[in-house]
Amino acid sequence: MGAVPVTKPGAAGTNERAPEARATLTRRVQFSATHRYHRPEWDDAVNNSVFGACAAPKPHGHDYSCDLTIAGTIDPHTGMVLDLGLLDRILDEEVVRPFHNRSLNDAAEFQPGNLIPTCEELARLIASRVGLALVRANAHGARVQRVRVAEDDTLSAEWAEPA
């Protein structure tokens, strides 16, 4: 399908080109999960020194909020950067269902000796999972531009695609 000329609403008879049809779309999903920071190759003193209370043997939980921004071209027929139903399905499959009411440490990526389940690593992991799902879904070039993960009102981390 070639580019369809877009006319301004109400500008009958004109064929004025609109600004470049690129935009972002941001969706927020939320999930509750527990985590613990611990490196098995470090002794307790080092773990406690680096991770503080987050190294305690008993995991603690947060109500996470994740804002995921997709960048792409606005489809001239639907007005959308990405089909919202597809985006919501991907977010449910790749973010909410794997993490909600679970321990983040149970994810393969956060197993002992692997990544530490911080907001930073979680944002990067979500960007990777959703990015792969978009490619699998052949989402017409829509891509993950930014992922922001907040564990509460005072702490959040952001992954952004390289400029």
Ligand SMILES: [Zn+2]
């Ligand atoms: Zn925490």
